[in-house]
Amino acid sequence: MVDDSAVLVADQVAVSIDGFSLLSPTSLSLEPGACVALRGANGAGKTTLLRVLAGRQRATAGSVTLAGAPLDERRADQRAALAALIEPPTLYPDLTLRDQLALISAAWGEGDPEQALSRFGIEELHERFPHELSSGQRQLVSLAVTFARPCSVLLLDEPEQRLDPDRRKLVAAAILEARDRGVAVAFATHDQTLAERVAQAELAIGG
Numbered sequence: 710m711v712d713d714s715a716v717l718v719a720d721q722v723a724v725s726i727d728g729f730s731l732l733s734p735t736s737l738s739l740e741p742g743a744c745v746a747l748r749g750a751n752g753a754g755k756t757t758l759l760r761v762l763a764g765r766q767r768a769t770a771g772s773v774t775l776a777g778a779p780l781d782e783r784r785a786d787q788r789a790a791l792a793a794l795i796e797p798p799t800l801y802p803d804l805t806l807r808d809q810l811a812l813i814s815a816a817w818g819e820g821d822p823e824q825a826l827s828r829f830g831i832e833e834l835h836e837r838f839p840h841e842l843s844s845g846q847r848q849l850v851s852l853a854v855t856f857a858r859p860c861s862v863l864l865l866d867e868p869e870q871r872l873d874p875d876r877r878k879l880v881a882a883a884i885l886e887a888r889d890r891g892v893a894v895a896f897a898t899h900d901q902t903l904a905e906r907v908a909q910a911e912l913a914i915g916g
């Protein structure tokens with residue numbers, strides 16, 4: 710049955726390489742403002758699913774549609790609709806964090822660089838360069854960069870990684886705020902508390 714209200718639909722997507730299964734057949738349907746937590750053991754296929762949903766990896770079976778159209782990362786409208794933090798985003802080594810965020814705001818025509826940083830509690834780092842960050846601060850910057858751009862679908866791979874409990878609460882707040890704006894969210898996590906805080910459904914991957 711086709712779900713007309715869903716913004717992102719994965720129908721029995723699977724990935725295998727040379728007969729080895731990276732992702733067993735998985736289905737997912739996300740409506741605007743929905744949030745699903747992808748759960749599963751190390752190596753279960755969570756990142757692979759996110760990469761398929763983001764159009765960065767081709768499924769070897771099944772299909773993905775975004776706003777009713779087959780996923781095609783060459784489509785500008787689909788690239789604009791999808792924001793994903795799967796690998797760390799590329800940052801300009803010679804720009805301060807404030808300037809990186811200003812660039813993103815200018816590119817998308819909206820957003821406040823200061824607010825993008827303060828949302829994740831790192832406003833005091835705005836004059837730092839990317840190489841001047843701890844690993845947790847780098848993760849917060851990656852999140853700030855990802856949340857700074859408008860989108861209708863947000864895909865996050867272990868957004869809690871390297872973060873302390875208080876910073877994880879900021880991640881939860883940012884996801885809930887995105888949901889309130891109607892953004893559909895799928896994220897892989899090993900953090901049960903985060904999943905319970907922000908997701909209304911969990912999807913078991915692998916098995």
Ligand SMILES: Nc1ncnc2c1ncn2[C@@H]1O[C@H](COP(=O)(O)OP(=O)(O)OP(=O)(O)O)[C@@H](O)[C@H]1O
Pocket residue numbers: 726730731732749750751752753754755756757758897
């Ligand atoms: N480029 C690759 N070539 C071959 N196999 C790969 C490749 N990338 C990942 N895999 C394998 O695909 C499977 C799924 O990996 P994936 O990274 O999607 O798991 P995951 O659920 O995100 O794991 P984790 O919780 O450890 O991050 C694993 O068995 C992994 O070893």
